Amino acid sequence: MLRRLIPDPFLLFLVGTVLLATFAPARGGFAVVVGWLSLATIMLLFFFHGAKLAREQVIAGLTHRRLHLTILACTFVLFPIVGLIGARTLPNLMPRDLWIGILFVCALPSTVQSAIAFVSMARGNVPAAIASASASQMLGIVFTPLLMGLMVGAHGGGIGLESLAKIAAQILLPFVAGHLLRPWIGGWVARHKQLVGITDRSTILIAVYGAFSAAVIEGLWHKLSPQALALLFAVDAVLLAIGLVMTWGIGRALGFDRADRIAILFCGTKKSIVQGVPMAKVLFPGPQTGVILLPIMLFHQMQLMACAFIARRYADQTEAASDRE
Numbered sequence: 355m356l357r358r359l360i361p362d363p364f365l366l367f368l369v370g371t372v373l374l375a376t377f378a379p380a381r382g383g384f385a386v387v388v389g390w391l392s393l394a395t396i397m398l399l400f401f402f403h404g405a406k407l408a409r410e411q412v413i414a415g416l417t418h419r420r421l422h423l424t425i426l427a428c429t430f431v432l433f434p435i436v437g438l439i440g441a442r443t444l445p446n447l448m449p450r451d452l453w454i455g456i457l458f459v460c461a462l463p464s465t466v467q468s469a470i471a472f473v474s475m476a477r478g479n480v481p482a483a484i485a486s487a488s489a490s491q492m493l494g495i496v497f498t499p500l501l502m503g504l505m506v507g508a509h510g511g512g513i514g515l516e517s518l519a520k521i522a523a524q525i526l527l528p529f530v531a532g533h534l535l536r537p538w539i540g541g542w543v544a545r546h547k548q549l550v551g552i553t554d555r556s557t558i559l560i561a562v563y564g565a566f567s568a569a570v571i572e573g574l575w576h577k578l579s580p581q582a583l584a585l586l587f588a589v590d591a592v593l594l595a596i597g598l599v600m601t602w603g604i605g606r607a608l609g610f611d612r613a614d615r616i617a618i619l620f621c622g623t624k625k626s627i628v629q630g631v632p633m634a635k636v637l638f639p640g641p642q643t644g645v646i647l648l649p650i651m652l653f654h655q656m657q658l659m660a661c662a663f664i665a666r667r668y669a670d671q672t673e674a675a676s677d678r679e
Contacts, residue, residue: 367555367559368558368559368562368651371559371562371563371566372562372566374563375562375563375565375566375567375569375570375644376566376570376575379566379567379568379570379571380563380564380567380568381567381571385564385567385568388560388563388564388567389564391560392557392560392561392564392635393524395553395556395557395560395561396524396525396557396561396632396635396636397524397525397528398528398553398557399553399554399557399628399632400495400524400525400526400528400529400532400632401528401529401531401532402532402543402550402553403491403529403532404528404529404530404531404532404533404534404535404536405532405533405535405536405539405540405543406532406540406543406544406550418482418485418614420608421479421482421486421610421614421617421618422482422485422486422489424604424605424608424610424618424622425464425486425490425617425618425621425622426486426489426490426493428597428600428601428604428618428622428623429463429464429490429621429622430461430463430493430494430497430501432597432600432601432604432622433459433460433461433593433597433625434457434460434461434501434505436460436593436596436597436600437456437457437459437460437461437505437593438457438460438505440453440456440589440593441453441456441457441505447585447589448582448585448586448589449577449578449582449645451642451645451646452578452582452586452645452646452648452649454506454638454642454646455645455646455647455648455649455650456586456589456590456593456649457502457505457506458502458630458634458637458646458649458650459590459593459625459630459649459650459653460501460505460593461497461498461501461502461505462494462498462625462626462629462630462633462650463490463491463493463494463497463498463625463626463629464486464487464490464491464494464621464622464624464625464626465487465624465625465626465627465628466487466488466491466626468624468658468661469483469487469620469621469624470483470484470487472620472624472661472662472664472665473616473617473620473621473665475662475665475666475668475669476616476620476664476665476666476668476669476672477613477616477668477669477672478612478613478614478615478616478617478619478620478668479613479614479616479617480617482614482617482621483617483620483621486617486621487621487624490621491626491629492529494626494629495525495526495529495629496526498629498633499633499637502637524636525632525633525636554628557628557631557632558627558628558631558632561631561632561634561635562631562647562651564635565631565634565635565643565644565647566644566647567644568640568641568643568644569641569642569643569644569645570644571641572641574641574644574645577645578645583648586648586649586652587652589649590649590652590653590656591656593653594623594653594656594657594660597622597623598619598623598660598664601618601619601622601623602615602618602619604618604622605618605619616668619664620661620665623657623661624657624661625650625653625654625657627650627651627654630647630650631647631650634646634647634650
């Protein structure tokens with residue numbers, strides 16, 4: 355029980371990075387160095403992601419197209435619709451940049467590692483989770499910027515062609531290059547999973563430090579009141595709750611069995627901070643990035659805690675049913 359109450363260690367590093375940026379933000383030449391280091395790690399991150407993605411997993415999963423289309427629709431259609439309804443219905447509830455951050459959460463692809471881990475823990479359809487999560491990450495490189503262009507435009511802003519070009523140069527091209535080189539480097543990447551994991555986390559921490567440094571220098575904590583942060587917490591919680599309830603309900607309404615419904619639940623609601631932070635740095639350059647990142651940082655911890663609890667309950671129910679048999 356105590357272990358379940360301990361927060362994700364990576365969250366502590368994120369909080370520490372935000373505190374570091376608050377009290378010792380990167381300025382001048384050091385800020386330039388942090389910016390270039392962030393760009394280099396972002397490109398390396400997506401290069402490794404391309405090298406890790408096994409085409410066989412995605413191709414094998416396509417045999418269950420109805421399930422995968424349902425999961426992808428939850429990720430890239432359901433969540434954006436919910437986010438847009440909230441942003442358009444209650445635009446004055448939070449500052450505009452926080453709403454853009456919520457829309458950004460809604461547009462992000464699924465996670466891979468944690469989604470698969472929760473599906474496995476809950477005794478769900480693991481092969482389907484692997485295929486769907488991998489496809490979601492790959493499609494997210496294209497879908498997330500396009501969705502943000504549409505949603506931010508509808509919310510009174512816009513994402514220009516320059517940002518989309520940066521996505522192509524800094525994220526899509528390294529991803530494609532890594533995937534094309536997979537036959538030669540895939541084995542090395544698989545043998546050095548720990549190094550790739552360090553790259554994932556260091557990319558996020560460097561990007562967060564750079565983004566929050568710029569935001570702090572521009573007066574981030576003077577612009578955001580405690581009330582706004584409390585409302586953000588509530589909005590994130592409501593968004594996650596709606597996603598969990600609707601994905602489970604959709605799976606049941608469409609007649610999927612329990613194992614498939616578990617895959618829909620976890621793969622359809624998880625949102626990737628690993629892809630989110632680097633993409634935000636590219637899509638939203640400048641001080642606003644720090645504010646826009648707050649929703650995904652908070653949502654990340656919420657989804658981990660909620661999904662861990664739900665997965666454990668489903669596992670207990672499955673074990674209890676097996677014992678009765």
